Amino acid sequence: MVKESEIKKAFGNTLREFRKERKLSQEGLAENVGLHRTYISDIERGDRNISLINIIRICEELNIPASAFFSRMENGEKYYEGKSKLSQ
Numbered sequence: 001m002v003k004e005s006e007i008k009k010a011f012g013n014t015l016r017e018f019r020k021e022r023k024l025s026q027e028g029l030a031e032n033v034g035l036h037r038t039y040i041s042d043i044e045r046g047d048r049n050i051s052l053i054n055i056i057r058i059c060e061e062l063n064i065p066a067s068a069f070f071s072r073m074e075n076g077e078k079y080y081e082g083k084s085k086l087s088q
Contacts, residue, residue, distance in 0.1 A: 009046035012075040016044045018062045033057045 019029055019040075026040040035054065042048040059066045080082075 004049070005046060008043075008049060010073050010076075011050065012044040012046045014069060014076065015040075015058065017072070017076075018064060018069065022062060024062075029058070032061045064087060066071075 017065040019026070024032075026044070027037040029035075030040045033054070034057070039048065043050050055069075056066060059069050061071075
């Protein structure tokens with residue numbers, strides 16, 4: 001079974017990648033989606049279990065479908081020791 005902390009870290013790393021690709025600061029992203037900067041920081045560190053509503057809001061602001069976000073997250077992170085994809 002996938003560890004909760006690994007999922008949150010993978011999500012946070014993916015968020016950071018997309019945010020930086022779009023040259024957005026944590027503060028700028030937070031303001032645009034109605035969240036606090038420290039909340040974005042907590043998500044990126046893997047310290048928050050983000051809600052589905054906030055995932056959709058963030059993806060809309062980043063101009064990327066949630067499915068594409070999760071595809072990158074799944075393909076770019078190691079979730080299990082010795083395995084490279086969440087679906088395995």
